Amino acid sequence: MIETERLLLRPPEPTDLDPVYRLVSDPNVMCWLSRSGSPETREDAAARIERWTRAWEIDGFGHFIVVRRDPAAVIGRVGFLVWADDPWSHGLRAEIGDRAEIELGWSLESAAWGRGYATEAARAARDWGLEHVEMRRLISLIDHENVRSQRVAEKIGERYRHDIVLAAGGTLGLWQLASPR
Numbered sequence: 779m780i781e782t783e784r785l786l787l788r789p790p791e792p793t794d795l796d797p798v799y800r801l802v803s804d805p806n807v808m809c810w811l812s813r814s815g816s817p818e819t820r821e822d823a824a825a826r827i828e829r830w831t832r833a834w835e836i837d838g839f840g841h842f843i844v845v846r847r848d849p850a851a852v853i854g855r856v857g858f859l860v861w862a863d864d865p866w867s868h869g870l871r872a873e874i875g876d877r878a879e880i881e882l883g884w885s886l887e888s889a890a891w892g893r894g895y896a897t898e899a900a901r902a903a904r905d906w907g908l909e910h911v912e913m914r915r916l917i918s919l920i921d922h923e924n925v926r927s928q929r930v931a932e933k934i935g936e937r938y939r940h941d942i943v944l945a946a947g948g949t950l951g952l953w954q955l956a957s958p959r
């Protein structure tokens with residue numbers, strides 16, 4: 779559990795199904811998160827929670843659920859994804875090993891955007907990751923048109939380096955944490 783001024787970050791639980799479904803069924807969110815950009819179903823949301831929980835169990839890190847404290851509500855997720863590069867595809871640290879790339883990602887339901895919550899959550903998760911996750915570097919993979927997300931990356935100290943090509947198809951910008959803080 780991580781506490782910030784306005785938020786709590788904690789690992790996912792099965793009872794997060796309703797808010798996670800709200801997040802992944804939001805077209806304004808999903809258009810940035812997958813190649814298809816399609817809103818997901820309740821079953822997809824449950825499968826995501828299972829995958830996120832499995833990552834915590836096996837790798838010891840993963841996505842945090844972002845809880846706004848006042849008024850109390852789950853508003854999104856922030857946390858760590860593991861990638862194998864060339865070609866870039868998701869996996870578990872336990873399977874990929876030393877060449878794993880560690881990404882810090884963030885998504886909030888659109889009703890909570892524009893209040894600095896993503897930056898506050900991402901900063902806290904970044905600091906937690908630097909302390910608890912073994913990594914060569916911390917990156918974020920961001921669409922060139924996703925200006926809001928690029929601003930979050932800049933504000934937590936990441937800088938654009940180069941593009942990468944996803945195994946699933948498509949190109950994303952690789953942003954890298956320039957300095958530890």
Ligand SMILES: CC(C)(COP(=O)(O)OP(=O)(O)OC[C@H]1O[C@@H](n2cnc3c(N)ncnc32)[C@H](O)[C@@H]1OP(=O)(O)O)[C@@H](O)C(=O)NCCC(=O)NCCS
Pocket residue numbers: 806807808810811883884885886887890891892893894895896897898919920921924925926927929930
């Ligand atoms: C990316 C995301 C998490 C940002 O959430 P947020 O709570 O709005 O973020 P913040 O308020 O902390 O910061 C957003 C920044 O973008 C700026 N911004 C807001 N609207 C903008 C716009 N239309 N164009 C450019 N910048 C914009 C804000 O001003 C703020 O920067 P500032 O503090 O320098 O003013 C949220 O938009 C989201 O969930 N998007 C969909 C999922 C997604 O894209 N995830 C990331 C995938 S890489």
